[in-house]
Amino acid sequence: MKYLIFLLLFTASLTGWAQQSLSKPQKGEVIYHVCQRSFYDSNGDTQGDLNGLRQKLDYLQELGVTSILLMPLYDADCYHNYFANDFEKIDAEFGTMADYIKLVKDVHRRGMKIYLDMETQYVTSKHRWWKEAVGNLKSPYSDYILFDDAAHQQPTTMIFNLRELISYDGTVIPITTVNLRNPDVLTYNVGLFSYFLDPNKDGNFDDGADGFRLDHAMDNLDEKPALTNLFATFWKPLVTRLKQVNPAMTIVAEQANWNDVGTDYFERAGVDRMFGFGLQRAMLSFNKQQLINKADSILRLCPQGKDQLIFLENHDIDRFASLEKDGRKQRVAAALQLLIGGIPAIYYGQEIGMQGRNGSFGNTDGNDIPRRQAFDWYKSGEGPGMAVWYKNTGQWWAQSTLKPNDGISVAEQLASPTSLLSYYKKLIALKQSNPALATGRYENADNTNASIYGFYRTTGASRVLVLVNLSDQPQQTTLTGRSRPYKTLLGPAIGLQRARLAPYEVGVWEVR
Ligand SMILES: [Ca+2]
Ligand SMILES: [Ca+2]
Ligand SMILES: [Ca+2]
Ligand SMILES: [Ca+2]
Known part of the structure; x- marks a missing residue:
């Protein structure tokens, strides 16, 4: 059960400029990985949203990052949005499709990129496929999801053989697995992903995402006998078709075992980028030999034309500032991450030393909230935009590490040249000013x-x-x-x- 936690875990005159900025950044790319629900709330409902993120693009540009990686945007009941009710809708709490397009265009006007997180391997009981296919062998979606029985009464299990997710607010969310071996499901995914690359289909990508993160990507999904050989039958065809829509878009896959250096994913699934999990552990180990070994296998041996995303923290990992209170070690880790090579991905809040560790609060996805807390903008911990959507909902709030007057906030660190935030800015500026770095x-x-x-x-x-x-x-x-x-x-x-x-x-x- 504990493992549930980390899984739930551009007008014609501008054409040339925009296409150049969309195809390849002039400088080194630095990604900002953000849990948008917890970043900045624009309308006072405590839910971080797309307009809030857009209002804080100046903050991100001053930090020096060049790209934004979101968590899933599509309509879902769970707060992390990994299990969709509808892949085609933006979750109402994040805003509207118009808000999304406005954000994407603003990001691109700034010469930045934006990536979406996708997990189309599972759907909830509110998804059209589930609602129309269960018990209805004549449904056009009859083979879009997997069933345990011939009469299609029982949708099959999801990851870890679970049938439901228990949300932090007590809601029970039934979830099943999509039949990725169905050619119609592949066609659906090509259409869905293509839509987000170019929503108005005019061949101009100023309104589209610059790529995707594939959550929990596997060749044999969850070891289900019906879902083998997916690199060849699903992921490679999907990636190939998306490159035909926008050759400059990039795909990063999350290796399901959090260990693999990604050779198979690069070669057989055709993805562009993987996550440097082994190097993440090495950078936090302060062990020279481990650093040499992992940098060698993950950076030096990365195939030509492919990249590794280099990270210290993400939404499934305990915050480093909770594991290591020594600010000097936090700075060493930051320097390694930003200067060692690959494409650094900073997890929101890491730059101010936000804390948070996985909770043990029972069978609930609330256990991960400590790693996904409201971004700390203010000295008092309170003020406009604080995305405390989980306020007073359980132990993740009662035991929160989000505290006033603790030196951990943008307001407290912005003015201080010796703050962690200032160190991150200095390192990113150094990296961007030097071609080798x-x-x-x-x-x-x-x-x-x-x-x-x-x-x-x-x-x-x-x-x-x-x-x-x-x-x-x-x-x-x-x-x-x-x-x-x-x-x-x-x-x-x-x-x-x-x-x-x-x-x-x-x-x-x-x-x-
Ligand atoms: Ca809001
Ligand atoms: Ca929702
Ligand atoms: Ca377009
Ligand atoms: Ca604070």
């Missing part, structure tokens, strides 16, 4: 100290060295390569081959 390839930097992890980032003539002291003691080291640092970008000055770093210090230098 923005998009350069990764290479381990050998050095003699077991507590100092280092790497080079290189593109063309631009080459940068990053050294990180993983320990709470001062350390010095000798670089064993021939590269010589000459200009300090961050941290201490450095000798030609020798470096000294204070406890948990990060140094960044141009090298030749």
Whole structure:
């Protein structure tokens, strides 16, 4: 049951400019992964929404991120929206389709991108397919979902062989699995995803998402005998058809086992990006060898033309600031995530050190609310836009780590040059100002100290060295390569081959 928790877990004159900004960002991409329900509420109903997110695009641009990854938008009863009542509707609490299009166009006018999170493998009992197919063998949707019996009275189980989800508010939500082997279901998905790429179908993508995240993607979905070989029969055809709609769109798949480096997904499912789960654990381990090994397998061996999303936190993982109170270690993790390579994805609130760990509050998806709390905008924890949709609904509120006057809020950190938020801004600005840090390839930097992890980032003539002291003691080291640092970008000055770093210090230098 515990595992339920993490699963529930552009006018013609502008054409050229917009198409360029939509196809490939000039700088390194930095994604902001946001639980929009918890980000900013525009209309006072405590539910974060699309207009609220649009009102806070200035905040995101000042932070320096270039892209936004949402959680599912479609109509659902559960707060995280992973199980849809209707894939074609925007959840009313988030706003309208017009609000969505307005957000997307504003994002694109700013030269940013936006990605949608999709999980079309499951539907709820309120979905048309369920309502029309159960007990009706003549329904056109008879084979759109899977049944346990020949009379189609019993829709089959979903993930973890569960039949329902118990919502944080006590609502019981019956859920079943979609028959992804039905060619009509593939056709439906092609239409659905294509709609979100270009809603008005005019071939201009200023109104469309720049790509998708595929939640819980599997070749053999949940080991169901009816749902084998899905990379070849469902995901690859879907990705191929979507590339025909917009060749610049990208697909990131969430590997279902949270471990795989994604080779199979790249090769057989044709996806563009995977998540660097192994590197996430390594970056938080402060273990040099683990960092070398995982950076090697996840970054250096990533196939040409493919990418890895590099993250520390997401909606299914405990906040690092809850596991590690030492602000120096939070800064080391941030520097590794933003400078090591791949495409960093910052989970909203991470940049201000928001806290939150999985709860044990019984069989309910409320257990995940601590990792998806209202974004902390104000010193007092209260004010316009605070998306406290879960206020007074259970222990996730009663035991909330969202607190006033604790230094964890945008208001408290914005004005302070030494805040975590300011450090994130500095790192992103550094990354964006330097071609090697923005998009350069990764290479381990050998050095003699077991507590100092280092790497080079290189593109063309631009080459940068990053050294990180993983320990709470001062350390010095000798670089064993021939590269010589000459200009300090961050941290201490450095000798030609020798470096000294204070406890948990990060140094960044141009090298030749
Ligand atoms: Ca609202
Ligand atoms: Ca809803
Ligand atoms: Ca369009
Ligand atoms: Ca606070």
